[in-house]
Amino acid sequence: MREMTGRGVPLIFKIAWCVTTPILLVVTLGFTVYTYAPPSYGDYEYEPWAISLGWCIAAASLVPIPVYLTYRLYKTPGSILERFRVNLRPNEKWGPPKELTKPEIISPEKLWGTDSTGQDAVGTDVSKSSIEKGGLDNPAFQTRL
Known part of the structure; x- marks a missing residue:
């Protein structure tokens, strides 16, 4: 969360994820098993x-x-x-690539545009026409309803 929004997870969410949700799931599972009855459809069993x-x-x-x-x-x-x-x-491979976690990388210009070498944030060459059109050269955006 901190890498996406710049803020950590609120305490209420930590409590919900670590305490409340597991307890509710165990109670629900226990109640389901306790009240189990074989399925039927009307009189058909x-x-x-x-x-x-x-x-x-x-x-x-x-x-x-x-x-x-x-x-x-x-x-x-x-x-x-x-x-x-x-x-x-999580293991060391979890999360965004290391080159995208630097503060100078996490900017709209770096993520959606290109740097001075003509490459996007992950190092892919991007043509100038793509930049000038604002990404609208994608065929998916050229459809009509």
């Missing part, structure tokens, strides 16, 4: 194989998360607390 298939489809998107967590915790050296600390932090 689905076959057990169909219910099992539905659970397998739902689990296919959820199971990889704890499986990968277990794998990463197993492969990371250190105590269990150190393993969690390492794996709950």
Whole structure:
């Protein structure tokens, strides 16, 4: 957030992301499991194989998360607390490229225009016609409704 807006995350968001949301998700999951009833449509009750298939489809998107967590915790050296600390932090590749985090780079002219060498902020050559047209040489902007 600080790199995007120049300000840090407000305390209320940190509390919501770290405390409130996880508690609400666990309570919701617990209530859902506690009140579970097999699905039905009017008087029709689905076959057990169909219910099992539905659970397998739902689990296919959820199971990889704890499986990968277990794998990463197993492969990371250190105590269990150190393993969690390492794996709950973003790695060094996370975030914008280093060349875009300098204050002189983060300016509208640098991000959307070119520097004196005729290259844009990430080093791509940009033709003068593109700059003069304000980027309107993009075919996507030449459509009519």
